[in-house]
Amino acid sequence: EMNLKYVSSGKAKDIYENSSETLLFEFTDRVTAFDGKKKSDYNEKGEITCKIAEYWFNIMENNNIPTHYIECPTSTSMIVKRLDIIPVEVIWRNYVAGSFLRRYEAGEIKLPEGVGTEEGSPIHGGMIEFTTKFEAVDRPINTDEIISNGWLSEKEITYITDLTQRINDIMSQELAASGIILADFKVEYGRKPDGEIILADEVGTPDGCRFWKKDEFDEGAIISLDKDVFRKSIGDLTVAYRELFNKLQKNNK
Ligand code: C5P
Structure with missing residues (x-):
């Protein structure tokens, strides 16, 4: 249950306002392909995708690639800078x-x-x-x-x-x-x-x-x-x- 203000949804993520300067990405189990014509859900897809994104953002930051990543407060969510x-x-x-x-x-x-x-x-x-x-x-x-x-x-x-x-x-x-x-x-x-x-x-x-x-x-x-x-x-x-x-x-x- 989330009290944050809903902003929008991408193909696989839901986006919420976390603060005036940050957003929260919720990684869902949704998957779409072919410009949304093919759709499904896979159990635990959101969690594994969030973990993989977190893994790479840490590597990017360690390699001096500037990113919007801040932290993952739960296993399926990520806080990022508003851009x-x-x-x-x-x-x-x-x-x-x-x-x-x-x-x-x-x-x-x-x-x-x-x-x-x-x-x-x-x-x-x-x-x-x-x-x-x-x-x-x-x-x-x-x-x-x-x-x-x-x-x-x-x-x-x-x-x-x-x-x-x-x-x-x-x-x-x-x-x-x-x-x-x-x-x-x-x-x-x-x-x-x-x-x-x-x-x-x-x-x-x-x-x-x-x-x-x-x-x-x-x-x-x-x-x-x-x-x-x-x-x-x-x-x-x-x-x-x-x-x-x-x-x-x-x-x-
Ligand atoms: O379909 P295409 O060959 O153009 O995709 C190139 C790469 O970009 C693929 O890895 C695909 O998953 C990714 N892609 C994406 N989002 C899109 C289009 C492509 O992540 N809207």
Whole structure:
């Protein structure tokens, strides 16, 4: 039972006002895919996702990535700094998958020079993409549109690109030690009242990343420990999320 003022709901989180300067995220058991067309609930998904987000926020702070994270007062909730959210979703891709492959197959985009055309083809050096956040369907946008909409300056786009690459390097390295490949991920940023841009939303959770088992990948099979288990209906989401978290923890004991 919560006495806090309700603010809004995301796909998997409910957001409450915790103080004038902070919000409380409640991680629920909800999961949605395909712009909300596919929906379900998985017991204990909220708790495991909150733990994974807490795990990565601590690692980010230890690596000097500025974030909105403050603390987790319960096993399913997180207190964060209130920000002015930048209405852009930032995607980093190390491998071809998901909407990137779909857009290629639909003839909407070309792949970068030398990149293969199958799920799992590596994108050497990685690449960044931006999509809209507050439209019904996530729409890829280019940096010119971001700048002309007044969402970010050219300098800020460079800053965010650098931060996102650093986040990729930190996560990829941690995950590699646990035998997991980081195929891609999404992050969001926001502005503090003093104007500083910091990492918002959540980072490193299987709701917003693609994680593939390395041994199996090297044998030619993609085994997902992320929301693709739900998107593709290939298993129990909570079981996959727990396996991911166990692998991460084992490596850090
Ligand atoms: O679907 P797509 O290939 O564009 O997704 C790239 C990455 O961003 C995936 O890890 C996906 O889970 C994440 N994503 C997200 N929220 C969205 C869209 C994508 O977390 N609205």
